[in-house]
Amino acid sequence: MAGVSGCIKYSMFIFNFVFWLCGIVILALAIWVRVSDDTQEILSSEDLGSSPYIAVNLLIAVGAVIMVLGFLGCCGAIRESRCMLLLFFIGLLVILLLQVAAGILGAAFKPESDRILNETLYENTKLLSATDGSGKEFQQVIIGFQEEFKCCGLVNGAEDWGNNFQQYPKLCECQDAEELCTNYNGKRVYKEPCISFIKDLLAKNVIIVIGIAFGLAVVEILGLVFSMVLYCQIGSK
Template sequence: MASVSGCIKYSMFIFNFLFWLCGIVILALAIWVRVGNDSQEIFSSENLGSSPYAAVDILIAVGAIIMILGFLGCCGAIKESRCMLLLFFIGLLLILLLQVAAGILGAVFKSESDRIVNETLYESAKLLSTTVESDKQFQEAVIVFQKEFKCCGLVNGAVDWGNNFQQYTGLCECLDTQRSCTYYNGKHVYKEPCISYIKDFLEKKLIIVIGIAFGLAVIEILGLVFSMVLYCQIGNK
């Protein structure tokens, strides 16, 4: 009877250990995005609901599942358990297929997602000119974002603030009058609206997610190969 290859066995263990670490990284980064100060400043308004965080919540779940699968793969390799290896293979294959499907859908509907982001920002811009008390938290979050990124308003600049422009002291105040400022309502304010900075912020987060997903896909394919080879070798013992 053929014996189990020690090289395959321990390679399987190493790759699953890396897979388990990837799960931890995904989980940690997703939580960081979920609770990070920048994210809170943009999405903390109750008017935006929980939808901006839906993808991040999914990543948290995926990170936890990957950690479980990595554990199954490690134990299956060391204990030479065909049951654990089969569960690992099936779970890993499903995740890989979901990643591919998500990537295809993301590419196909990229223009649609850009449209949704634009519509969300245009609707959110209306909240800056309201005097409703429930919108104050969102307005204060935008003020903090404006100071950090040196921009004003969400879409149309200082005009977005309407009559509230005079209500906040130092709103959009710009000191560099020669480069990035414009004159509005008796004040020098930042000329650039925050929409471009918000889109850039979202794109940077997306690049992080894509980079992680690509690196993870390579490890997943190797894990599938090693797990099936080891599974067959154990069956031939």
């Protein structure tokens, strides 16, 4: 009867040990973000709603699942346990299938997500013109964004700021080429609204996420192959 390949066995162990460490790091960082006093103030902001909590809780769940799978893979490889290797294989396969399903759903609902993004940006223009302090944090974020990307407002340019335009002396101040600037209320400001820059930034981040997901898929497939080969070799001993 054929024996268990030491190369595959220890490759499987090292792969899952790194996988387990990644799970610990993700879980630890997510829990720290969830309980930190500084981040609690940001997460509890009315402007942000409940989305940050959902994202952090999702990271906690992902870190925990990765830890469990890494533990099963490590123990299954070292102890040559077919049961643990099978559980690892099933868990990794489910994650891979969920990634594929998420990719398909993301592609199918892209037009809908674009529509929601547009509606959100148009709705958030109200925060720029708010004078009661409710949109103060959001206004500061957009001011920084404007300075970095040389744009003004969200959708309609400087007009989005309403009565707040006069409260910030250097708001949207344009000191670049003439074609980038326009005059508003006697002030030289950037002509381009920030909506196009925000969309471009999100599109670039989506490409990065797709690249990471593809890389993870390759690693997961390798994990599936290693675990099944080891599973079959243990069974043929």
